[in-house]
Amino acid sequence: MLRIKDHLRGLVVQALGDLGVDLSTVNFDVTEPARAEFGEFATNAAMVGAKVLGTNPRDLASRLVEQILNSSSPYLKGAELAGPGFVNFRLNNSWLYEDVSAALSMGVDGYGRSDIGKGKRLLLEFVSANPTGPLHLGNGWWASYGDSLGRLLAFVNYDVSTEYYVNDTGGQIRALGESLLALAKGEAVPEGGYSGEYVSTLARGYDGDLNDVTAAGKFASDKILVMIKESLSDLGITFDTWYSQASIEESGAVGEVVELLKANGAIEIQDGKSVFMATRYGDNRDRFLTKANGDYTYLAGDIAYHYDKLVRRGFDYAIDIFGADHQGQVPSLLGAMSALGCESSRLEILLGQMVSLQRGDEVVKFSKRKGNVVDLQEVTKEIGASAMRLLSLQTSIDRSSVVDLAVVTSKSMDNPVYYIQYAHARMAAIERMRIEREIPEPQIEDVDLSLLVHPRELELLKIQSRLDEVVSIAATERAPYKIVTWLRDFAGAFHGFYHDCSVLGDGPELTQARLCMVRGAQVAIKVALSLVGVEALERM
RNA sequence: GCCCUCGUAGCUCAGGGGAUAGAGCACCGGCCUCCGGAGCCGGUGGCGCAGGUUCGAAUCCUGCCGAGGGCGCCA
Numbered sequence: 001m002l003r004i005k006d007h008l009r010g011l012v013v014q015a016l017g018d019l020g021v022d023l024s025t026v027n028f029d030v031t032e033p034a035r036a037e038f039g040e041f042a043t044n045a046a047m048v049g050a051k052v053l054g055t056n057p058r059d060l061a062s063r064l065v066e067q068i069l070n071s072s073s074p075y076l077k078g079a080e081l082a083g084p085g086f087v088n089f090r091l092n093n094s095w096l097y098e099d100v101s102a103a104l105s106m107g108v109d110g111y112g113r114s115d116i117g118k119g120k121r122l123l124l125e126f127v128s129a130n131p132t133g134p135l136h137l138g139n140g141w142w143a144s145y146g147d148s149l150g151r152l153l154a155f156v157n158y159d160v161s162t163e164y165y166v167n168d169t170g171g172q173i174r175a176l177g178e179s180l181l182a183l184a185k186g187e188a189v190p191e192g193g194y195s196g197e198y199v200s201t202l203a204r205g206y207d208g209d210l211n212d213v214t215a216a217g218k219f220a221s222d223k224i225l226v227m228i229k230e231s232l233s234d235l236g237i238t239f240d241t242w243y244s245q246a247s248i249e250e251s252g253a254v255g256e257v258v259e260l261l262k263a264n265g266a267i268e269i270q271d272g273k274s275v276f277m278a279t280r281y282g283d284n285r286d287r288f289l290t291k292a293n294g295d296y297t298y299l300a301g302d303i304a305y306h307y308d309k310l311v312r313r314g315f316d317y318a319i320d321i322f323g324a325d326h327q328g329q330v331p332s333l334l335g336a337m338s339a340l341g342c343e344s345s346r347l348e349i350l351l352g353q354m355v356s357l358q359r360g361d362e363v364v365k366f367s368k369r370k371g372n373v374v375d376l377q378e379v380t381k382e383i384g385a386s387a388m389r390l391l392s393l394q395t396s397i398d399r400s401s402v403v404d405l406a407v408v409t410s411k412s413m414d415n416p417v418y419y420i421q422y423a424h425a426r427m428a429a430i431e432r433m434r435i436e437r438e439i440p441e442p443q444i445e446d447v448d449l450s451l452l453v454h455p456r457e458l459e460l461l462k463i464q465s466r467l468d469e470v471v472s473i474a475a476t477e478r479a480p481y482k483i484v485t486w487l488r489d490f491a492g493a494f495h496g497f498y499h500d501c502s503v504l505g506d507g508p509e510l511t512q513a514r515l516c517m518v519r520g521a522q523v524a525i526k527v528a529l530s531l532v533g534v535e536a537l538e539r540m
Numbered sequence: 541g542c543c544c545u546c547g548u549a550g551c552u553c554a555g556g557g558g559a560u561a562g563a564g565c566a567c568c569g570g571c572c573u574c575c576g577g578a579g580c581c582g583g584u585g586g587c588g589c590a591g592g593u594u595c596g597a598a599u600c601c602u603g604c605c606g607a608g609g610g611c612g613c614c615a
Contacts, residue, residue, distance in 0.1 A: 034559065044558060047595075057595075083559050084595065130615070172615055245615095273613070284543070284611075291613040298615050327544060328610045353545060354608060394564095395553055399546055400608050407552085407565090414552075414565055422578050433575050485554060488563070499571095499580040540578065 002102070004095045004465065005030045005041065007075065012045050012087075015067035021060075026052055039080075039088035040462075047085040057085030096461035097449035103464070103520035104444050112468045112527045116475060117158030123309050124150045126321040127232070128165040131221040132176045133196060135231045136373035137403065138323075138355040140380070141392035145352065146321050147237045148393055148480035148532050155531060156475040161240045161315070165305065168221050169246040170298065177217025185210055194368070198224070231377040235385050236533050248305055253312075254296050257304040257340070258289055266339040276303075281335025299329065303336040310342050319478075320349045324400075327351055350478055353400035360406045374405065382409055386534040390417040393484050393532050416488050421537045423491035423498075424529065427522040428538040430503050434515065439504060442515040451513040456497040461517070463490050464524045471531070483531050490525060 008030045016022075028045035046061035053060070061081045068079045068087065078090035103111050126146025129139050146162070154160040167173075179193035183203035189195040202223055208215045225242075232238070248254065258274055261267050266281075267274050267289070274289040276299070289300040309318045322330070330349050337347050357364035357374055364374065380388050391408060394416070395401055407414045434441075452461070467486060474482040503514040529536045 029558085031558080034561085038559070042559090047558080051595080086559070167615060170615055275613095288613045293613085295613085297613060302615095324545065324609045326610085326615095328612095329615095330544090351545075351609090356608080399553085402552080404552080416564065418578050419564085422576085426576065426579090430575055437575085481554085485563090488554090492563080495579055496581095498575080499577095502575065504575050540576085 002095060002098055003469065004075065004091070005469070007073065007095075008041055008043070008089055011068055011071050011073055011076070012043050012064070014071060015064050016045070016049070018067050019063055021049065021053065033086075033088065038082060038086070039078075040091045041089040042082070042086045043089075044086060046081075046087060050085065061085045061087050093450065093453070093458065093461075096458065096465060097452070099461060099465045100449055100452075100517055100520040101444060103523040104516065106523075108523055108526045108530070111523050112155070112471045114156045114468065114472050116156040116472060117153060119157055119159055120316040121161070121314070122153060122158040122317040122319065123161050123163055123313070123315040124153065124319045124321075125163045125165055125309075128167070129228065130167045130172055131225040131228060132172050132194060133224060133368040133373065134198060134227050135376040136368070137357060137376055137379055137405075140231075140235060140376040140388060141355050141401075141403075142321060142323065142352050142397070143232060143235060143237055143376075144389040144392040144533065145397055145480060147235075148389070148483070149319075149321075149478055151531050151533065152471065152475045152480055152483070156472060158317075162238075163241045163243050164239045165243050165245065166225065167245050168218075168225075169249060173217040173221050174213055176220050177213040177215070180206060180216045180220045181210055181213060184216075196368070196373075198227075227377075231375075231380070234377055234380045235388060243305070245301060245305070248308060249296070249301055253308060254300050254304040257307050258296070258300055260307075261289075261303075261336065261339055264339055264341070266336075274300075276332065276336060276339070278332045278335045281331075281338050283331040283335050287332045299332055299336075302329070302333060303340075306333060306337055306347060307340055307342075310337065310346055311340070316346065318347050320347070322349055322351055324351050324353045350397070352397040355401050355403055357403050357405055359404065364405065379405075379408065383415075386421065387415050387417045389533050390420070390484060391415055393481050396479060396481055416484075416491075417534060418540070419495075420487045420491040420525075420529070421534070422540060423494040424522065424525050424536045425538065425540045426494070426498055427518050427525070430515075430518055433504060437504060439511060439515075442512045442519070444516055447512045447516050448509060449513050449516060451510050452517055454497075454501055456493070456500045457514075457517065460490070460493040460497045460521060463493050464521060467524050467528065471527075474531075480532055483528050487525070487528050487532070490521075490528070494521060494525075 012028065012030070026048050028043055028048050030041055030043045033039065033042045046064050047057045050057035050060045058081060064087050065079050065081050068076070075091050075095045076089065077092045080088050082088045124146060127139060127143045129135060150160050150162050175193050179189045179195065179199050180203050182189050182193065183200050184206050199220070202220050206216065206219055208219055258267070261276060262274070266277050268277060269275070273292065276287045276289050278287045279285060287299050288297050290296055306318065309315050330351070334344060334347060334349065338344050470482055470486045474480055501514065503518055504511050526536050
């Protein structure tokens with residue numbers, strides 16, 4: 001489909017060529033100016049070019065304008081030199097009308113798609129919270145992020161699989177088992193154990209050996225994993241695979257990977273323990289792979305797990321989403337993959353900054369061990385999956401955020417989900433009214449879209465036309481929140497249009513044109529809503 | 541002490557080399573004979589501080605200040 005910016009960029013390149021200027025090394029932009037009076041688009045080509053050529057930017061710009069005006073473009077109405085050397089483009093509206101046609105012909109499965117991923121296989125791992133307690137609100141935030149990122153990457157044609165790494169072995173599961181047994185025997189939970197209400201509940205249902213810590217740990221973590229799956233499912237999130245840490249340890253894969261590292265000369269033995277020479281790969285310290293008791297460390301298992309992803313299972317790319325509290329393990333993991341011969345670009349680790357909670361002015365402290373977490377499932381039940389997801393997707397994961405439970409649970413207009421869904425509901429309402437009033441269904445080929453000239457209409461169409469670029473950027477920057485930003489803009493433009501323009505009441509021809517526009521807008525908003533996993537409501 | 545993030549309006553956040561920095565909430569004031577007022581329109585109010593790079597800095601670099609996180613043979 002047409003990307004107007006690419007078209008204009010082509011005009012600039014052509015014009016520069018005609019001027020005999022080689023700017024192949026120069027990175028110029030075509031952007032939307034901040035102010036409408038500067039035209040629909042502008043380029044800074046003359047300013048960055050003048051620097052390279054050592055000429056005056058305004059001179060170069062005026063020659064550029066001359067060439068551009070000579071070119072034949074069906075969209076160009078005018079171009080002029082402005083400010084310090086910008087070239088501003090004036091366009092007729094046909095590019096906007098073509099976008100309406102594109103939305104209608106491509107529909108929700110095609111509009112906005114692109115081929116950035118080229119069908120490459122990508123494994124996206126996220127949440128992966130230990131099965132030692134129910135998911136809390138913070139888990140839900142990153143779960144929403146990961147799920148939406150997966151949808152985005154699939155939409156730009158990566159072959160995406162999602163995975164949850166289940167830490168179903170090790171000291172924390174042992175502590176869980178010990179806590180369960182203590183409660184089952186009516187004793188106090190040991191120091192550092194898990195004392196939440198859910199453990200007591202599980203203990204009452206435990207009918208296994210009261211002295212078998214391993215069995216108790218497995219019993220409890222299995223049950224908790226079911227709770228976790230439910231909690232995610234309530235948010236509309238499922239995973240393609242649930243990958244067991246125990247299974248990879250039992251398979252012997254960890255030892256094989258450690259041997260491979262040894263063969264690659266990346267390991268030294270210190271006091272009988274294997275140490276990965278991580279400092280050679282950019283880490284700030286070396287890392288133990290085996291403990292004094294002979295067990296493998298968590299890192300050893302993690303390296304084997306990622307080797308399994310990229311080599312054994314042969315994914316082209318793997319993306320992990322970690323909380324910032326796990327940033328310390330990033331360099332060692334990346335270093336190990338590099339030592340194993342995997343190109344570093346194939347493993348990408350995204351760090352989400354911490355989410356903290358407050359209720360009004362009061363900071364909410366929580367601890368999984370003590371059991372005073374804010375339960376994800378409870379909050380989701382209270383406000384709904386769509387509101388929950390949109391709240392968490394409003395902002396970049398690079399910024400630590402503060403969630404006010406008082407606001408979250410009040411269903412207030414602080415959650416823009418209602419504003420956005422209302423725009424879609426209004427579109428649906430227009431269609432219902434069309435049927436009720438027996439207005440004929442619009443046929444795009446018989447409709448004169450050039451009747452759409454109201455500023456509100458043009459504003460809506462301009463924002464709509466940005467969607468495919470926004471999708472591409474959101475996918476490549478791993479930034480689903482940019483979809484939400486677009487949704488707010490788009491919903492706002494629609495509400496403004498709806499307020500000022502009567503879709504069904506301004507004469508038959510205009511009604512038909514507006515019906516096409518609204519249907520196109522509905523395609524666009526549905527695409528964006530599905531990318532963030534928010535329901536497109538017909539009624540509210 | 542060292543390392544990683546982040547400081548934008550009263551609050552929550554967009555903008556991350558380009559022309560006069562935006563939105564929501566809050567506060568003040570307008571708009572319902574008309575497709576859904578969960579809406580629309582207007583107003584008040586801001587780039588942590590100091591240098592530097594650049595034709596141009598909220599944006600890039602350095603330092604300082606402030607917030608969060610990390611620096612286990614835990615996971």
